[in-house]
Amino acid sequence: MRELRTEILVIGAGPAGIAAAVSAERAGARALLVDMQAEPGGQVWRGQWNKPTNSQSRRWIAALRQSPVECRYGLRLVDFAAPGLAVFDSPDGPLRVRCERLIVATGARERLLPFPGWTLPGVFGAGGLQVLVKNGWPVAGKRVVVAGSGPLLLAAASSLRAAGAQVLRVAEQAAATDLARFATRLARHPAKLAQAAALRLRLAGVPYRCNAWVERADGDEQLRSVRLRIGRYSERLDCDALAVGFGLVPNIEIAQLLGCTLADGAVVVDEHQHSSVAGIFFAGEACGIGGVDQALIQGEIAGRAAAGSARLSFGLRRARTRSEHFARSLNHHFALRDELRQLAAADTVLCRCENVCYGAAQACRSQRDARLQTRLGMGHCQGRICGTAGAFLFGWDAATPRPPLAPVPLSCFTASPTEENPQESP
């Protein structure tokens, strides 16, 4: 097995990871940046590596290109064989990385919730379809319904439309009053207000409904129609695709694996982004959903701190406080309604990998109990989808993941290491 050495290993090359790696190098440390995708950018800067479209991504991508940070892509973390020894799987086979300190910037995933028909081909996450389209999924001319909750719906609808889709509806489950309050809060963040206004303008002509959610999806081999609930009314729409996501949840598997303290489903960090475990820092959405501005600030702080430069500038502190206020109002105003807990029928699949139905899971006390009784969460995705849904549906605590974090060839554990960059070892 190939082995690399570095001073600081940064896992995740989205905005937080890029800012962390670049800042660590600027502060005099050696950093290795890895990501499971084929190029840097994460979800929010997907496709921007060769074509940055905003000033933030332009600035940081240029900084990464000019930085001596070593980058490796297509690497998926499997386990830590020992503290400071990460094991990755890649298309070129397994790879081990020895590091002195670790910065984890693994971002967030979408919360997907079960309803009848949600496993049909043609039903995607909201951000999910947006991402697939950015990677070439053909959506031109297709009829798409966008549903779920949060500001991501507008962004998804806008980029789907730009790719030629016919967006039939945007269905936001939050109440109109909550959205109005959110808009008022937005006024304190002019850049975000302008962003929202531009999105609405690009979506001119697309009916946007509050108090609206998908009750069911129907089709045979693939999605044919959806039924929306809009307040007291229901509406059936024939469509080719449904993009539905209920906000974002932090990816915390690595924190759980390393025993870092969590609160409310996010990693607890101090003012230097340091977790409860020595030498392990977290930045970005893993510490709580807050968007790209917050991710960049936290990445910069984590990178400097991991490089041993602990002093925080006044500007960074202020920027962080400001972004935290915005994040709190976001989470408050898009709180999920109770009706969403009633959508799945007893025979609706909850665990997509092991085909465990809602009814069977409902009878279990916890995710761990459901694992033991029904195999829920024991398939390929290791409970990333159904465990997250279960946390909302039943109030389950996230079950602790066990290595390997993803299905991998046995060679990840058995091959003996050969050092790849010995010139860099001390």
Place this chain on the structure above:
Amino acid sequence: MPAEVRIRVDGVEVSVPAGCSVAAALCHAGRSATRQALDGAPRAACCGMGICFECRVRIDGVERLGCLTRIADGMEIGCDA
């Protein structure tokens, strides 16, 4: 770079746009479902970002996620993972 690449899907040769993901390529190739659930129901890409594993396929004999893998000329893809 050519605008199209040739791949084989379950043994059938097709042309798909170069530069897209394997998941997108399969959709271009007319495959709405890319695996079967335990009960035989059709499934396809869902989360788009390597979380749900619904888009898993065999690429040149090795199980990979279609959404995280870029298409390449000559790829042999099997929808039975």
